[in-house]
Amino acid sequence: MTQLNVPLEPNEEQRAQLHDAVMAFAERFVAARASAPASSSTADDTRLRRLLTPPGERARPLDRVLEDFADALDTGFDTTSPGFLSYIPSGGIYTSALAGFLGAVTNRYTGGSHASPGCVAMEESVIRWMTSLFGLPETAGGVLLSGGSIANLTAVVTARSRFGEDFRRGVIYASTAAHHSLSKSARIAGIAADRVRRVPTTSQLTIDVDALRAAIAADRAAGLRPMMIVSNAGTTDTGSIDPIAECATVAKSQGAWHHVDAAYGGFFQLTVRGRERLESISLADSITIDAHKSLFLPFGIGGLLVRDRSTLAEAHEGRGSYMQDVAAGELPHYFSMGPELTRPNRGLAVWLPLQIHGIAPFREALDHMLDLAEWAAEQISAMPEFELVCECELSVVAFRAVAGDAESRRIFEAVNATRELHLSSTTVDGHFVLRLAFLSQRTDMCVARRAVELLGRISASA
Numbered sequence: 001m002t003q004l005n006v007p008l009e010p011n012e013e014q015r016a017q018l019h020d021a022v023m024a025f026a027e028r029f030v031a032a033r034a035s036a037p038a039s040s041s042t043a044d045d046t047r048l049r050r051l052l053t054p055p056g057e058r059a060r061p062l063d064r065v066l067e068d069f070a071d072a073l074d075t076g077f078d079t080t081s082p083g084f085l086s087y088i089p090s091g092g093i094y095t096s097a098l099a100g101f102l103g104a105v106t107n108r109y110t111g112g113s114h115a116s117p118g119c120v121a122m123e124e125s126v127i128r129w130m131t132s133l134f135g136l137p138e139t140a141g142g143v144l145l146s147g148g149s150i151a152n153l154t155a156v157v158t159a160r161s162r163f164g165e166d167f168r169r170g171v172i173y174a175s176t177a178a179h180h181s182l183s184k185s186a187r188i189a190g191i192a193a194d195r196v197r198r199v200p201t202t203s204q205l206t207i208d209v210d211a212l213r214a215a216i217a218a219d220r221a222a223g224l225r226p227m228m229i230v231s232n233a234g235t236t237d238t239g240s241i242d243p244i245a246e247c248a249t250v251a252k253s254q255g256a257w258h259h260v261d262a263a264y265g266g267f268f269q270l271t272v273r274g275r276e277r278l279e280s281i282s283l284a285d286s287i288t289i290d291a292h293k294s295l296f297l298p299f300g301i302g303g304l305l306v307r308d309r310s311t312l313a314e315a316h317e318g319r320g321s322y323m324q325d326v327a328a329g330e331l332p333h334y335f336s337m338g339p340e341l342t343r344p345n346r347g348l349a350v351w352l353p354l355q356i357h358g359i360a361p362f363r364e365a366l367d368h369m370l371d372l373a374e375w376a377a378e379q380i381s382a383m384p385e386f387e388l389v390c391e392c393e394l395s396v397v398a399f400r401a402v403a404g405d406a407e408s409r410r411i412f413e414a415v416n417a418t419r420e421l422h423l424s425s426t427t428v429d430g431h432f433v434l435r436l437a438f439l440s441q442r443t444d445m446c447v448a449r450r451a452v453e454l455l456g457r458i459s460a461s462a
């Protein structure tokens with residue numbers, strides 16, 4: 001056991017020791033991923049009780065500390081396994097992990113551009129790349145946030161802010177398939193539950209635009225006003241894409257804010273197929289993106305892009321006297337564009353991988369995810385035991401057993417019990433639905449084939 005007596009500011013030798021141990025740990029971890037099971041087999045009880053022990057006054061040997069972390073990693077499911085197909089996966093690419101390390105070591109303040117104009121310029125370069133990817137105009141801007149939930153909250157606050165105190169009469173419309181963070185955001189933003197409409201969906205699980213129009217008319221008749229219309233650019237459950245152009249037209253004619261939740265689907269815009277399917281996303285007033293989903297980055301990096309960057313500042317500007325010497329500059333102050341003041345250097349975590357790899361490998365990886373989902377959807381729809389719940393538009397295949405919910409659930413549990421794959425389920429139209437979500441740089445055709453094979457074998461064993 002190496003007992004390091006490391007001060008808060010380690011010297012070169014101590015840094016080297018720390019670095020060697022941590023890098024060896026990371027190396028073992030990454031090298032084992034290709035064959036890593038998708039979930040843990042161990043019972044967690046005693047382990048969790050031990051991990052819940054509060055830190056002590058005295059240092060512990062580094063090996064022991066890292067062993068604890070390894071123990072913690074061997075619980076639950078493994079989001080970095082190639083067989084992890086649950087929820088919206090995110091493998092977390094290595095170069096972004098390195099950026100996380102460099103960002104923390106250099107610990108530059110990127111809340112305002114006065115403190116580190118260079119790092120803010122790098123982050124702005126990433127924002128500009130994103131706004132141009134989505135075809136937003138020159139006036140566009142945005143802010144990187146911790147994820148899609150906070151991005152949706154920031155969008156809701158921005159839409160509400162345009163209504164001033166009249167927001168009490170303003171209504172938010174989103175389909176029943178929209179992410180729950182939208183209702184949650186409305187609640188956090190002080191918008192009453194009876195000002196949020198969940199609009200029914202079509203058989204393809206996209207917003208029913210006639211129902212949307214009808215809901216707006218009914219609200220107008222009751223003296224209310226449409227404040228925000230949400231389009232899904234890839235729902236979490238099934239990857240369904242709302243008719244964005246039609247929603248944009250309704251929003252425009254009603255004077256409502258048009259928000260597109262592209263937390264999952266956004267970066268498929270890099271591919272030809274994605275660009276076709278996300279057509280008209282450039283009409284949005286705001287777009288939620290999650291780089292920790294469709295850009296394969298580690299957790300903690302999402303963002304909100306807006307058509308007119310001044311709208312964010314109008315909704316989020318706020319100063320304390322301790323900020324009196326912070327002048328406005330050419331580059332933005334992100335603290336004026338969202339709820340956060342101090343934040344990690346998220347720009348670097350996006351910038352470094354894009355610089356090191358170039359954009360092409362991201363496009364290829366996303367194309368590959370579309371291929372895997374397309375292939376799996378074809379195979380599953382050809383099996384008499386299963387039916388797809390809707391067309392597969394992005395990289396989620398949602399399906400159920402023809403024999404009914406009990407059978408769907410049995411198959412779901414049996415697949416996860418193999419630990420080779422990990423699936424999550426959902427409910428669509430009151431039915432238990434299984435999903436295969438392809439969105440990890442480690443997931444390949446072998447995994448897709450194995451998924452289809454397992455489904456066939458398990459359903460035959462009924």
Ligand SMILES: *Cc1c(COP(=O)(O)O)cnc(C)c1O
Nearest residue numbers: 147148149179236261263264290
């Ligand atoms: C994942 C997701 C969110 C929430 O994003 P987090 O990064 O998990 O907070 C919002 N909307 C959609 C469509 C999502 O898939």
